[in-house]
Amino acid sequence: MKIAVIGGGAAGFFGAITCAEANPDAEVVLLEKTTKLLSKVLVSGGGRCNVTHHCFAPGPLSQHYPRGAKQLKEAFKSFGSQETVTWFEQRGVKLKTEADGRMFPVTDSSQTIADCLLQQARKAGVTIKTGVGVTRIAPPTQTIAHFIVYLINGNQLQADRVLVCTGGNPKASGYDWLRELGHPILEPVPSLFTFNVPGNPLKELMGVSVPHAKVRIAGQKLEYEGPLLITHWGYSGPAVLKLSAWGARIFHDLNYSFTALLNWVPEFNEESLRAELQNYRQAHPKKVVVTNPLFSLPQRLWKALTTLAEISPDVKWAELPGKNTNKLLEALLRMQVDVKGKTTFKEEFVTCGGIGLQQVNMKTMESRLHPGLYFAGEVLDIDGITGGFNFQAAWTTGYLAGRAMAS
Template identity: 75%
Template sequence: MNIIVIGGGAAGYFGAIACAQANPEVQVTILEKSNKLLSKVKVSGGGRCNVTHHCFTPSVFAQHYPRGAKQLKEAFKAFGAAETVEWFERRGVKLKAEADGRMFPVTDNSQTIIDCLQRQAAHVSVSVKTGIAVERIVPHPDKEGYTLYLNNDKEVQADRVLICSGGSPKSQNYDWLRALGHTVQEPVPSLFTFNVPGSPLKELQGIAVPQARVRIAGQKLEYEGPLLITHWGYSGPAVLKLSAWGARLFHDMNYRFTALISWVHDQTEESLREHLQSYRQSHPKKVVTTNPFFGLPQRLWKTLTGIAGIAEETKWAELPAKNTNKLVEALLRMPVEVDGKTTFKEEFVTCGGVDLSEINTKTMESRLHPGLYFAGEVLDIDGITGGFNFQAAWTTGYLAGRAMASSIS
């Protein structure tokens, strides 16, 4: 029996390995259209590979997916983060958790994960072919199986097919799946940074605040987390995760909107004013611009006081009420005009893909075509940054691989 896996990424490798391991009688072949295998694994996490997240409760883990949470909640009970950690450790790759929950190989090198997957694929006799693109899939009209038409004018027969072709920002790249009758939720970018051409903080590029809150004006959309000032605008987990939750909204707004940044995430306006007033009374002769509050970096504090119109040598006792009001605004809800986004090409994540209502998410089999399976980012599943997208790939690949193996007697 011949099984074809389309795509040599995380989901493709994991699905192929799971299938071959569960049923040694089948021949499993991975077809990858490029000449690079596991390319996202290679660049993920700055070359360290953020394998998963240190959260072993499926219902909690699933809350980190703007799309696919409901279906993944059940899937993670079958194969979640705990099983992923065990899978790699049983094959000699120990993972470690960092303070923010992200998990990496102890080597801090993504090649460790690539080598493990390729070694395991070879061990269970998975065949891997590169430079071969599948252009069309045609179900056999009178029997099980499919004919796959390739880019080299050849064709191949398959008893089962697992599609792990990844996400794409271009809608036309899903046309070959639409031709099978599948509905595709329009792809739009997720996990991107905010471009702010007129940012008053442009000169502070590289400065990070450990905990800030970013809110979108006029929307019920906000996120807290580390925030990084860049020369083009704003980045860091607070922005990246917010972009995932708001992916479709931001697309509809043409990536032009007002973001409100709170540099003092744990303060209300009342508590902030009380804090400023108390400090003013205790230290009337201290210079406002040289005494940062709340652990903010000195350069950031000085810029924010400048935005509030506070002259450099102004002492707290001399600070006018109108400048105090402006400082409160700058600290609590500094408005920035976002005009565009920046995505990192190698690590892009797409919101959109094959509609989950057409997939049996216990097995990842198509409800339209028996014997056709899907896994990874080709599906309308995406998570926030932190190892969640790889976990979705491992989980859906594993479920698909095992289901394919058991479907063949």
């Protein structure tokens, strides 16, 4: 039995290894169109590779996927985060958990993960070919019993089963060769990006972060709480990145032009915040407002917010006019910024969109239209928020496809 795996990324390698290990008699060939293998694995997590997330229950784990949550919930029962940790540890790679739940190799090097996958692929007998792009897949017919994989160099490859793991593509045209197979394609749009704010009132605070803030989008039911980072181009950090994933299609439809409302003290509502400020005013009437930050906010951020509230540098709490108190309240709870555009998060490009899940058997990752054709990884309309979830989807779908192809 000959199996062709198209794509030399996380899902492709995991599918190829799983298949070859489960069926040593199968001839597994992995095709990668570039000269680089596992390129996303190598750059992920700032070169440390965020392998998975320390969320081991299938239900809660699936809730981190804006697209694919329902289908992945069942898939994670077969192969979830715990299975991923065990898989790597059995092959000599120990993982560690950070405070936010992200899991990395103890070496803090993505090369460790890439080396492990390459080693296991070779050990299992997978043939790896780089610089081999695929232009078309012809499914079996009444007269031809196998798939024909057409290569970019004009050659052809015959296979009994084919696994497509070509990743997300920023352009809809990147899916044309798969569209020919009759699979519905959801238009790809970016997910996981930062907000560009050209007129950012806090631009001078580049590098300042707040561990707990809320970002809400005006006129939309979109909000997310988490760490927020001020950058020289606008805003980033988990609160923005995760919000960008949940709102990927909405932001695309808005042409990345919208108003974001930043709440620096999400533990308060307007009433409780007003009461808190009043209590502080009574307790510390002689303290200068600008130089005494509240709510554990960074000094520079507090100063910038008081500037937005038009509070004079030397005014004391006892002297603070009501209108400036109201403006400070607004700056703390609903600071408006006009977002105009986005920036890709680091070197990582994540898309929502791709092969529609309704025509894929999510227990085996097999096409419902063409038996023997399988999909795994980001080529599917599955994407997770930042934190190791996209790799987990790659391991899971790759594993299920590899196991099914081997049988």
